[in-house]
Amino acid sequence: MRPSDQLAEFTRKAISAGKSREDIRDALSQAGWAPNEVAGALDAWADIDFPTPVPRPRPYVSAKEAFFYGIMFAALAMTAWHLVDLAHRLINHWVDDPLSDYTSRYDLEWARWSIAALIVFAPTFLMMNRAAAKSAKLDPGKRRSGVRKWFIYVTLFFSALALLGDLTATIYALLNGDLTLRFALKALSVAVVAGTIFIYFRSEIREVDDAA
Amino acid sequence: MQRDVIAPTLIGVLAVAAIAAGLMFTGGPNTARAEKRDDARHRDIRDLSRLVSCIKSHDDALPDTLKSDERCKAAPLVDQTNRQPYRYNVISENSFDLCADFELPERFQSYSRYTRPSGQWQKESECFRFTLK
Incomplete structure (x- = not known):
């Protein structure tokens, strides 16, 4: 039996035996369990008056949801990437920078690739996200999906990295004399896309944590 | 508007705006097809310069x-897309122009510095000028 299973089993038996939560907490602390482990073990059971311990809802993992959220977050990643990429090419085209006149005929081809990706992936993400939100409203238990939680944290991780990288690049450009209107607009486009995604999923994860 | 609607709506609006602006920038399928024909002409002109x-x-x-x-090595003397012969003008002892009926000649002006190894674009005559050493 794994230590976490032992802890869960002990907690269940102690509650069944009528021990108070304070007594259980003291016993586990004396045995060397960390406060967050003790709290996690006690929170697994509802603090209500009932002859046997009543389990709280726990996160679950489902292959079907792994498929669904895998596609949804891949669509989000493609949308964000190509949105920023296309914005940068448009900014290069429309905003002159006398010290950087780089243009390439491949800009047009890459821009077309980004347009094609946005036409496919942006509606895919929006429709799947809408379906997920609708499903969670009808069945709040869906918010406890472990897969969804992981994908949301991965999305938060990458959007936070993008924001930090964007800020670093902006400071570097300022120090290096490269902070032109063209650069500022590009940095802003990254901040808007990454920031929107970060703020949205940060509020989503709060709901997930509240539901778990 | 609810919070969970704002962000997806913003992403959708940004995507639609980017697609519209991107199509303005790149042109539609007809423009892209014209670019392909011009690229073929440019390749032919490069081969003709080698000839x-x-x-x-x-x-x-x-x-x-x-x-x-x-x-x-053989090179195409005629534009395969419109059956018009490519034009050739001797400029000096070592330089010459090769011309075609390009549909989007402004592209070569924009990207001239990147096509220099394959000839220097002449804005006025809309020809490529080659200078041999």
Whole structure:
């Protein structure tokens, strides 16, 4: 039996035996369990008056949801990437920078690739996200999906990295004399896309944590 | 508007705006097809410049007209898309122009510095100028 299973089993038996939560907490602390482990073990059971311990809802993992959220977050990643990429090419085209006149005929081809990706992936993400939100409203238990939680944290991780990288690049450009209107607009486009995604999923994860 | 609607709506609006602006920038499918035809003409002109260069290396002079030569690798003398012959003008002892009916000549002006190894774009005549060493 794994230590976490032992802890869960002990907690269940102690509650069944009528021990108070304070007594259980003291016993586990004396045995060397960390406060967050003790709290996690006690929170697994509802603090209500009932002859046997009543389990709280726990996160679950489902292959079907792994498929669904895998596609949804891949669509989000493609949308964000190509949105920023296309914005940068448009900014290069429309905003002159006398010290950087780089243009390439491949800009047009890459821009077309980004347009094609946005036409496919942006509606895919929006429709799947809408379906997920609708499903969670009808069945709040869906918010406890472990897969969804992981994908949301991965999305938060990458959007936070993008924001930090964007800020670093902006400071570097300022120090290096490269902070032109063209650069500022590009940095802003990254901040808007990454920031929107970060703020949205940060509020989503709060709901997930509240539901778990 | 609810919070969970704002962000997806913003992403959707940004995507639609980017697609619209992107299509303005790149042009539609007809423009892209015209670019492909111009690229084919540009490739032909590059091959023709090699033919002219090859003939000069054998004869020590630029040819008077554009023609095939059995001593050199063949190159297309006619535009395959409109069946019009490519035009050739001798400019000096070592330089010559090759011209075609480009549909989007402004592209070559924009990207001229990147096509220099394959000839220098001449804005006025809309030809590529080659100078042999």
